[in-house]
Amino acid sequence: MSFFSKSLKPLFIVTGLFSLSLSALFSAHANEHENKHQHDKQHVHNERADVMVMNGYARATFALAKTGAVYFTLHNQSDSDKTLVSVSVAKEVADEAQIHTTVMEGDMMKMRELTEGVKIKPGEMVAFKSGGNHIMLLGLTKGLAEGSNIPITLSFDNGSELKLVLPVKKDEAKGHHHHH
Ligand SMILES: [Cu+2]
Numbered sequence: 001m002s003f004f005s006k007s008l009k010p011l012f013i014v015t016g017l018f019s020l021s022l023s024a025l026f027s028a029h030a031n032e033h034e035n036k037h038q039h040d041k042q043h044v045h046n047e048r049a050d051v052m053v054m055n056g057y058a059r060a061t062f063a064l065a066k067t068g069a070v071y072f073t074l075h076n077q078s079d080s081d082k083t084l085v086s087v088s089v090a091k092e093v094a095d096e097a098q099i100h101t102t103v104m105e106g107d108m109m110k111m112r113e114l115t116e117g118v119k120i121k122p123g124e125m126v127a128f129k130s131g132g133n134h135i136m137l138l139g140l141t142k143g144l145a146e147g148s149n150i151p152i153t154l155s156f157d158n159g160s161e162l163k164l165v166l167p168v169k170k171d172e173a174k175g176h177h178h179h180h
Contacts, residue, residue, distance in 0.1 A: 050078035051120065051156065056166045058137070060146040068094065068144045070135035070152060070166060073127045076120040083157040085117040087135050090151045095139030097152060102131055111136065117157065144168045 056072035076082045089097040099114045109131075118133055120126045128134050135152070137144075144150065146168055154162040 050160075051076050051082050051084075051154075051162065053154070053162060053164060054125075056164055057169045058144050058150050058166050060168050060170045061140065061144045063143040063145075065143045066138070066140050068137040068140055069130065070097070070137060070150075071127075071129050072135075072164075072166070073125055074118075074120055074154075075125045076122055079122045081119055081121055083117045083119045084154055085157050086155045088153045088155070089137055092141060093144075093150045094137040094141065096137070098136045098138060099133070100136045101133045146170050 052075040054073040054075060056070070058068055058070045061068050070087075074084065084099065087097040087099060099118060100111045101114050103110055103112055113136075114133070118126060118128075126133070137150075148168045149165045150168060151163065151165050154164065156162075
């Protein structure tokens with residue numbers, strides 16, 4: 001019995017520290033993580049861009065949050081490369097929108113701005129999701145309330161723009177067990 005408690009205790013502490021540092025990391029980015037299941041689709045088609053946006057939404061935040069994340073899948077339906085070069089957000093919502101990616105540095109997950117954008121090859125689908133490429137909203141004016149909508153504009157290298165109004169949704173992964 002005493003052998004058990006001796007050998008189990010250090011393991012427990014290590015696990016606790018790990019999840020603590022993880023949550024500290026993610027809260028810095030308004031929990032830019034999770035959200036795996038989404039069922040309702042929305043298709044916004046723009047003739048000039050020839051890029052379709054699917055499953056777009058912004059993740060709901062707490063009222064005082066300063067950062068938020070937007071996710072969607074882009075489908076290039078044209079026969080030439082398209083690069084998402086920048087994203088802008090309505091001033092009433094946030095100061096700025098950036099294209100981010102998530103990289104591992106050692107055992108740390110970090111966010112990086114993709115200043116050259118994200119290229120989508122003809123016929124290809126690129127998902128912007130938690131733990132990967134995503135759109136980061138910086139300087140939120142009042143957090144993102146579930147059920148509201150946010151206007152954002154995607155700009156492509158050929159000068160075309162996609163104006164979207166995306167729903168704000170709760171992180172569905174929350175309250176569930178973590179699946180890997
Ligand atoms: Cu980010």
